[in-house]
Amino acid sequence: xxxxxxxxxxxxxxxxxxxxxxxxxxxxxxxxxxxxxxxxxxxxxxxxxxxxxxxxxxxxxxxxxxxxxxxxxxxxxxxxxxxxxxxxxxxxxxxxxxxxxxxxxxxxxxxxxxxxxxxxxxxxxxxxxxxxxxxxxxxxxxxxxxxxxxxxxxxxxxxxxxxxxxxxxxxxxxxxxxxxxxxxxxxxxxxxxxxxxxxxxxxxxxxxxxxxxxxxxxxxxxxxxxxxxxxxxxxxxxxxxxxxxxxxxxxxxxxxxxxxxxxxxxxxxxxxxxxxxxxxxxxxxxxxxxxxxxxxxxxxxxxxxxxxxxxxxxxxxxxxxxxxxxxxxxxxxxxxxxxxxxxxxxxxxxxxxxxxxxxxxxxxxxxxxxxxxxxxxxxxxxxxxxxxxxxxxxxxxxxxxxxxxxxxxxxxxxxxxxxxxxxxxxxxxxxxxxxxxxxxxxxxxxxxxxxxxxxxxxxxxxxxxxxxxxxxxxxxxxxxxxxxxxxxxxxxxxx
Amino acid sequence: xxxxxxxxxxxxxxxxxxxxxxxxxxxxxxxxxxxxxxxxxxxxxxxxxxxxxxxxxxxxxxxxxxxxxxxxxxxxxxxxxxxxxxxxxxxxxxxxxxxxxxxxxxxxxxxxxxxxxxxxxxxxxxxxxxxxxxxxxxxxxxxxxxxxxxxxxxxxxxxxxxxx
Numbered sequence: 001x002x003x004x005x006x007x008x009x010x011x012x013x014x015x016x017x018x019x020x021x022x023x024x025x026x027x028x029x030x031x032x033x034x035x036x037x038x039x040x041x042x043x044x045x046x047x048x049x050x051x052x053x054x055x056x057x058x059x060x061x062x063x064x065x066x067x068x069x070x071x072x073x074x075x076x077x078x079x080x081x082x083x084x085x086x087x088x089x090x091x092x093x094x095x096x097x098x099x100x101x102x103x104x105x106x107x108x109x110x111x112x113x114x115x116x117x118x119x120x121x122x123x124x125x126x127x128x129x130x131x132x133x134x135x136x137x138x139x140x141x142x143x144x145x146x147x148x149x150x151x152x153x154x155x156x157x158x159x160x161x162x163x164x165x166x167x168x169x170x171x172x173x174x175x176x177x178x179x180x181x182x183x184x185x186x187x188x189x190x191x192x193x194x195x196x197x198x199x200x201x202x203x204x205x206x207x208x209x210x211x212x213x214x215x216x217x218x219x220x221x222x223x224x225x226x227x228x229x230x231x232x233x234x235x236x237x238x239x240x241x242x243x244x245x246x247x248x249x250x251x252x253x254x255x256x257x258x259x260x261x262x263x264x265x266x267x268x269x270x271x272x273x274x275x276x277x278x279x280x281x282x283x284x285x286x287x288x289x290x291x292x293x294x295x296x297x298x299x300x301x302x303x304x305x306x307x308x309x310x311x312x313x314x315x316x317x318x319x320x321x322x323x324x325x326x327x328x329x330x331x332x333x334x335x336x337x338x339x340x341x342x343x344x345x346x347x348x349x350x351x352x353x354x355x356x357x358x359x360x361x362x363x364x365x366x367x368x369x370x371x372x373x374x375x376x377x378x379x380x381x382x383x384x385x386x387x388x389x390x391x392x393x394x395x396x397x398x399x400x401x402x403x404x405x406x407x408x409x410x411x412x413x414x415x416x417x418x419x420x421x422x423x424x425x426x427x428x429x430x431x432x433x434x435x436x437x438x439x440x441x442x443x444x445x446x447x448x449x450x451x452x453x454x455x456x457x458x459x460x461x462x463x464x465x466x467x468x469x470x471x472x473x474x475x476x477x478x479x480x481x482x483x484x485x486x487x488x489x490x491x492x493x494x495x
Numbered sequence: 496x497x498x499x500x501x502x503x504x505x506x507x508x509x510x511x512x513x514x515x516x517x518x519x520x521x522x523x524x525x526x527x528x529x530x531x532x533x534x535x536x537x538x539x540x541x542x543x544x545x546x547x548x549x550x551x552x553x554x555x556x557x558x559x560x561x562x563x564x565x566x567x568x569x570x571x572x573x574x575x576x577x578x579x580x581x582x583x584x585x586x587x588x589x590x591x592x593x594x595x596x597x598x599x600x601x602x603x604x605x606x607x608x609x610x611x612x613x614x615x616x617x618x619x620x621x622x623x624x625x626x627x628x629x630x631x632x633x634x635x636x637x638x639x640x641x642x643x644x645x646x647x648x649x650x651x652x653x654x655x656x657x658x659x
Contacts, residue, residue: 047644054641055643168552172511175546175549176511176546179546182538182539188533191534194521217583220583221584224579224580253497314511390612390614392625395614398583398587398610399603399629402587402606403603407637410644412591430503431504452538453533453537456531456533459533461529
């Protein structure tokens with residue numbers, strides 16, 4: 001406990017310096033803007049800004065990304081409530097009742113409840129992140145290659161299960177991501193793999209052009225296909241932002257339920273913020289005394305899911321900080337930013353660079369506070385961003401992607417890879433493939449290969465010794481259950 | 496699934512299978528080693544086999560799902576959008592090819608302006624000025640603020656000389 005208090009105090013001491021406050025503010029504003037703009041979610045924003053972080057120190061980059069992630073979760077709710085347009089996928093559920101409340105003249109109350117829910121959930125999840133990440137990193141220090149192999153493999157399998165859509169398609173995407181991760185010089189033998197005489201490929205396929213291509217360029221190409229609709233929303237006055245006593249009473253328990261649920265769902269690989277909102281919505285509906293109001297403007301249906309998607313963000317940071325493994329594509333971006341600064345997250349980083357961890361945690365609190373203080377009064381400003389026509393915005397995004405990728409290595413090959421992966425991402429997404437597993441597998445794949453080779457070397461080539469270790473076995477069994485239980489249940493129901 | 500979607504799915508499945516086959520055949524040139532002492536090709540070969548199996552299964556599944564319904568006509572608006580997508584991709588791919596010769600501001604302006612034109616601008620002058628502003632703004636932001644060494648020519652030197 002003393003360690004946490006001391007760490008937090010030193011974190012706040014550093015995070016309250018003007019530079020880090022600036023990055024926290026920039027992150028929350030950029031995040032809110034990307035959350036407001038349909039299509040360009042936190043992933044796209046992080047992908048575009050990844051190269052910018054190279055000129056910052058690692059702590060500033062982490063603060064900026066945390067702000068973007070939180071801000072996007074909150075920003076998405078604004079357009080969901082006022083315009084029935086979910087800024088990003090985790091806000092789809094908020095549209096259902098949030099927009100209905102807006103139609104009944106309670107837009108201000110819905111926005112205020114969404115903001116307070118986000119704040120409470122953010123605070124609870126940061127507390128959870130602090131405690132769980134510290135505890136887990138202590139355990140993870142005792143992990144060997146077999147355990148890291150199990151975490152990597154099970155993480156990817158969970159992701160395939162939870163991503164949604166076809167399991168086979170997700171499996172193919174994961175395998176392609178892992179295959180791309182094998183390009184370059186083999187770290188153990190120094191042999192070149194799949195470089196085909198191109199020297200630059202010896203370093204491997206960089207994460208940045210792949211992520212920017214698949215999430216940045218492909219997003220722009222997909223937006224060309226969609227029709228732009230003129231958006232206009234009613235102005236919300238400041239005095240409308242206060243919910244009634246009855247609304248507070250109904251929403252506060254939902255906020256706490258959503259926060260805890262979201263945090264624990266954030267620990268699971270996959271699109272946790274999205275899943276958390278749906279689980280929270282249906283839980284609230286089941287527990288509500290007025291389930292008939294759901295879909296017609298129930299305040300609990302705004303409070304619960306909004307808390308859940310914010311809390312899931314904090315939860316998603318736990319495996320990254322404690323184990324060094326990203327379980328969501330956004331966390332893969334955060335990992336990418338850390339790796340650009342030569343840092344590898346994991347239990348060792350938390351011990352050796354404890355100051356970075358505590359500053360980021362403190363900045364999350366500050367960013368959360370900034371969100372509630374800034375975003376409610378500025379709600380009309382953010383909604384006006386939607387008026388910027390796509391024909392102006394999209395070319396700017398493409399140019400930022402191009403220059404951003406070039407600025408990291410000054411490599412023309414990276415620019416070509418950006419174009420190629422932009423095209424691949426566009427085609428695959430149009431065909432209904434989920435591309436998130438590809439990105440995560442590209443990051444986790446090399447770690448899995450390293451762990452497998454090290455583990456088998458230690459065990460003398462005995463695979464049973466690698467698999468049948470208590471922690472590993474329990475993880476493999478849990479993964480197996482995750483795949484088999486739904487099938488068994490389906491079979492029982494059919495009979 | 497209509498005929499057009501079916502055809503698209505088949506093309507994508509064949510492309511994925513082709514990639515898997517190419518990847519698997521490439522792994523055969525690498526040293527495999529033993530489970531105790533894995534060579535650089537061991538894990539890629541395992542991945543190659545899994546990829547081949549899964550993409551082959553996917554191809555069969557897509558092939559067996561016969562199309563139903565008639566092929567829907569592509570609307571003129573949709574066709575125009577496909578051209579825009581192709582245009583943006585060409586712009587993205589052209590940027591690295593012209594960057595070294597036309598230098599940063601020139602290539603950014605050309606690519607930016609071309610993309611603005613693809614998005615059917617309301618005002619040509621506005622698009623021209625916006626792309627010029629973007630090129631100069633990006634140059635100043637990246638070279639001055641972020642300290643990135645960008646390919647510089649006459650225009651870039653001029654900007655530095657006038658004290659920007």
